[in-house]
Amino acid sequence: MHRLIAAILRHGVPLVFANVFLEQIGIPIPAIPTLVIAGALARDGQLSSTYVLASAVIASVIADWIWFLLGRRYGHRILSTLCRISLSPDSCVRETESYFERWGMKSLLFAKFIPGFSTVAPPLAGAMKVSTFQFLIFDAIGSFVWAGAAVAAGRAFHHAIGKLLKRLEDLGWWAVVFIASLIALVILFKWWQRLRFYKKLRIARVSVEDLKGMIDRGESPIVLDVRTRASLRRDMRRIPTAIVASSAEEVASQLEHIPPANPIILYCT
Amino acid sequence: MLIDRGYTEVRPLAGGLDAWVDAGYPVEELAE
DSSP states (O other): OHHHHHHHHHHHHHHHHHHHHHHHHTOOOOSHHHHHHHHHHHHTTSSOHHHHHHHHHHHHHHHHHHHHHHHHHHTHHHHHHHHHTSSOHHHHHHHHHHHHHHHGGGHHHHGGGSTTHHHHHHHHHHHTTOOHHHHHHHHHHHHHHHHHHHHHHHHHTHHHHHHHHHHHHHHTHHHHHHHHHHHHHHHHHHHHHHHHHHHHTTOOOBOHHHHHHHHHTTOOOEEEEOOOHHHHHHOOEEOTTOEEOOSHHHHHHHTTTSOTTSOEEEEOO | OTTTTTOOOEEEBTTHHHHHHHTTOOOEEOOO
């Protein structure tokens, strides 16, 4: 921890820039602690809040712009790839699109406050072919609000942060072990939740080959196409016999006469 | 939501529509 503070003091703004850029490009190195500490140090006059904030916003916009361009180039496939490596792949694409459907470009203003959505929102905006100018404006404001909140928190709680850092510093390597264990616990908890969810549903995912076999054998499972409206507009195809249900209300209405014992297969993009 | 309605045999399609299309299986066009 002491090394982090020393590094922030020594390299200051470039370190904030690098940390924010790496996090926004998808490498799991959280930038919030760096921004909060930088904010606390700025309050004590050891760094400039303006430079810290400017470097964070520029780094964030550059990283997001790269994702935006990838989204524009490769469409929603880049989104599926990103979501596949997340801890909640089945809900990732759908949830992200739902935010976008509900809020449009305004979702970029709060995207960075929602874990996972931060990295997925820019390629989604690219895949939706929104204008680059509009994207950069909304993304810059969103980045400013996000980084500004962290720096402001650092400035506001600089006494408490100083005490906490001192305590962690006294713990030495134990502090590193403690923080690493905490992060590992969160990841393990997410995995456990996912495993429990799958077990509860008695599911192993069904492969496309298995589904084709079921349809060919006349087993006629209920196939639900649960893509969002935006996703349907992008790709107007569906698996034969699939029932389109883009909202919870539509799912409820479509399943009204289907007995609960009936197998259901659902898909997104 | 499906669990709340009593459905227990719910299985997501691995790879979704993209995997279905990539496998070369037939698709239907949705009406506007």
